[in-house]
Amino acid sequence: MLKEFKDDDFENKIKNEDVSVIQFSANWCSPCKTLKPIMDKLSEEFNANFYYADVEDDAINTGSAQGIRGLPTIIIFKKGIEVERKVGGAPEGHMKEFLEKNISSIVKDTQISKTEITPEAPKEEVQATEITPEAPKEEVQATEVSSSETDNK
Numbered sequence: 001m002l003k004e005f006k007d008d009d010f011e012n013k014i015k016n017e018d019v020s021v022i023q024f025s026a027n028w029c030s031p032c033k034t035l036k037p038i039m040d041k042l043s044e045e046f047n048a049n050f051y052y053a054d055v056e057d058d059a060i061n062t063g064s065a066q067g068i069r070g071l072p073t074i075i076i077f078k079k080g081i082e083v084e085r086k087v088g089g090a091p092e093g094h095m096k097e098f099l100e101k102n103i104s105s106i107v108k109d110t111q112i113s114k115t116e117i118t119p120e121a122p123k124e125e126v127q128a129t130e131i132t133p134e135a136p137k138e139e140v141q142a143t144e145v146s147s148s149e150t151d152n153k
């Protein structure tokens with residue numbers, strides 16, 4: 001479900017959520033109106049928080065801070081940092097592909113980082129190896145080369 005976005009939500013929610021998707025729009029924008037039910041439907045399919053931000057109302061400061069130049073603009077955030085954006089309307093299939101590509105990469109990264117810092121992860125055992133003296137090296141015999149032999153080459 002698309003949640004209504006307000007400027008305060010960026011500090012209070014977006015920066016604290018693993019994955020957030022914001023649709024920046026305006027009431028007068030026809031492609032925005034067409035995209036809204038698509039995003040609402042897709043929000044049910046992904047493990048992320050979806051927001052609808054009206055850049056002329058409650059999201060004017062965030063829209064400006066994010067450099068919104070065209071509508072609709074979809075931005076995917078990870079802990080408040082932009083991961084990817086898509087400007088303009090798109091059919092449901094294209095939007096789903098865009099979300100799958102970017103949200104799945106964030107989720108994988110998050111799962112990897114959580115695994116790396118898990119204290120229950122098994123530690124590798126280190127086995128000591130016996131230190132032995134080096135094997136004797138073969139003797140190399142030097143042969144004398146006369147200066148006349150090197151001049152001929």
